[in-house]
Amino acid sequence: MKTVLIAEFKQETNTFIAGHTTVEDFKARNLLVGDEILPYFQGNKNEIGAFISVLSQRDDVKIIPSVAANALPGPTVKRNVYDYVQALLIEDIQKADTLDGILISFHGAMVVEGIEDPEGSLLEDIRYIVGDTMPICISMDFHANITEKMAEYATLMFPFRRYPHIDMYESGVLAARAMLDILDGKIQPVMRIKKLPILCPLMTTDEEPFTSFLKAATAFEEDEDVISASVSAGFPYADIAEGGMCVIAQTNGNPAKAEQITETLANMVEEAKHQLQLTIISPAEAVKTAKAQEGITVLADVVDNPGVGSPGDATEILHELIRQKAKNAIYATMYDPQVAEQAAKAGPGATIQVSLGGKSDPRVGPPVVAQAYVKSVSDGIFPNKDVMSHGVVNHLGTTAVLVIDGVTVIVASNRYQPWDPEVFRSNGIEPAEASIIVLKSSIHYRAAFGKFATDMIAVNAPNVWNLDLQELGIKNCRRPVYPLDK
Template sequence: MTPLRIGIAGIAIESSTFSPHRTRLPDFTVTRDDALLARYPWIREPRDWCAGVEWVPLLHAVSLPGGAVETEVYDRLEAEIVERARAAGPLDGLFFDIHGAMSVVGRTDAEAGLADAVRAAVGPDTLISASMDLHGNVSRELAETVDLITCYRMAPHEDVWESRERAARNLVTRLRDGGRPLKAWVQVPVLLPGEKTSTRIEPAKSLYGRVPEVEALPGVLDAAIWVGYAWADEPRCRAAVVVTGDDPEVVTGQARELAEAYWRAREEFAFVAPTGTLDECVAAALSSTSRPFLISDSGDNPTAGGAGDVSATLGRLLEVDELRSGAVSAIYASIVDPEAVAAAFAAGEGADVTVHAGGKIDPGPAGPVELSGTVYSLRRDEPVGGDIAVIEVGGLRVILTSRRKPYHEIVDFTRLGLDPAESDLVIVKIGYLEPELYELAADWLLALTPGGVDQDLLRLGHHAVRRPLFPFDAGMSSPDLTPALL
């Protein structure tokens, strides 16, 4: 078996251009060398299809979603990837591990730019296989530059590593016996938030259910549907379909069918849970007997690109009599505010403290909110959130972090001495509930709150997206969905 040398590189982040947050170098986890190889399960525990492959680690950088990446940070990461790719010598292939919704200050279509730089470094003969989030964007420039491209098939993303391994396995397969495949690419002029396109419910459930069926057809290697990323204001932001294979009629025909199915379903997409204003959601939760009752504070969701410190929800919760009196218990996760956390640590557990929390990155409608209560618990040096403090006000326990952190798993709470299963209400900066919280919730609502990832796209003020585009142009005529064969 002929030995293969395959490089690994990528920059992965989802970036809201509507958030004032800026992503800096410390926000990225950067891996190189053995640490980069250890990232991938098929390298740690080699699969049969990996036989004869030398994996060449270049550089990978990944960050929690946030605001646009600072230009100099992106340039520095790109330059190191290029330098390492050139120094690595001839590569048969390159696994391009990206998200697909990275925004860089002053740039557009960052992933296409990165792919261009990588292509220039490795040369025209190296096969490049990209793995992406289904909330990424696939411009023609990106699709033309890489040779294979795929994305997750589940939202929430329970198939992240399965998708990455598929992209790597397809790359090895084509290097062994297939060569460069054809790609049928087409964009669909629909832009929807992820919370309207969960594969837990229709129509996304059935649309994505068709993808493995297409992949299994003779002449097809892979099929993928991208929802796109709704909180960036760039021309590339829209849904897309790519079917990859060797039979031009099959791949173009199937790409068109998937694209047309997506277009036909555009008005059927609905939020993954009942929605309401924050006040409506809180009132419904208080009157319900379902416990724990979860509320998504969706407009400032840090895992979609929110700043993580919009304080309007906190301010409103502090006004709720049932919470202030302790008649109802609640957990609020969370607000990033290093100054407030430092003040809580200075006071110590059990001490009374007054801080002004949130509203310092993204002031939103409330700005910093006065929070007076008792320091319930403290935790130093949490790997993601840094120093973390919990402040108790009546029945409300507010989590403050020194670094932006999502709260998706039960252990995130229990390490702070909090048990969400025993709380009446749990309010989390999140969109659709991740699996553990979804299982925990006796009932839940999606609050349409303000922030950099506001679910109401029409009030955000997009101006650079290509029009017409649904839902901005609800009455637009049917588009031409003829795929380009690349």
């Protein structure tokens, strides 16, 4: 019998957002301990769901579920959250009668008060207790800021390779299978990383230069000695010394091969770094373009994406739709619990005077002050039905569908990144019948909406932080780094 402890500790920190991510923010998504974990994640198409699924297929493996803590991306995490999760994990590791391996689902770009590299620190603490030989396999986000410490103390790491992150589940499966292979004595894990002095903006892996990186990495994996090869983007909006891109190669007992792969991939990225740029246009230009086009145009409010920690109530694109009298436009989602509550009180069929959005900070734009027709009200609970995080249930709180000057706006009580069409369908709106769809999402929406959208445009609307790396005010990242130092 082999015993494997599983855990999750995930949050993506945007250090350019004021305030803190608190224990309440973790509770709002999930903060579960021990026996609560398996029933909650069983069947989920995410990393910890994958750990459970792979390990439970084996009669000779026992799972110790320890802690699963996950919060929406946002500002720096409070120290007490880290201390709490660390204490739970350490206690479970110490009290286990037997323990053969540890599997952890991290994001990899979390920043805690006073700790720049919490994942690395946590791995260091665990390693101190379990010793050098126990396998610790981790899954991570494509946007992990991979550090030397993570590489030193983890045995193997499996970051997502795709953005949109359609391979979350796959990364969890790879990590869990690698764990079983180590425990079965089938592989001798070797990991090499190479940090690159390059900051990458939010770019999809469905286009160049990432398609070439992905192709090269996949080709290396055809070698039976190669466990995995990957290129990670990093998350420049978590401003830490070791922020930036990273390449990773993992082999079965072959350090030379791992080094050769990281060298090759690193050179490839270095040569293509000038292609790591975003094309973004203003809200006025974006709405004008969308109106002139046939078919369905998605306008992505890439900056106001709660999935990268933004407030979710920026108003400029909505103002622009109203100004330009856009027809058949739908919008998801405006974070405004006050207006959602006001609409719920008035009820469907009512017309109310609203001051919508623009409440978090003056920089996100002024509220939309208008007459709004309340089309429907719901509890905001619906499961993802498309490829990303299939089956994971969203909780938007009291949710209202408002129609303002012909624009249909979903108003939510919780911050939410819309990437699954179900956000509309669960509210009685068919997105495939719209002309313009506005989504507060940077890239993830492309996986599902790309199936029926004719065009997808990245829009740069005013917010509390700046998407432009040069303008962002990066201070802590090691220099020189591209593109700040040419």
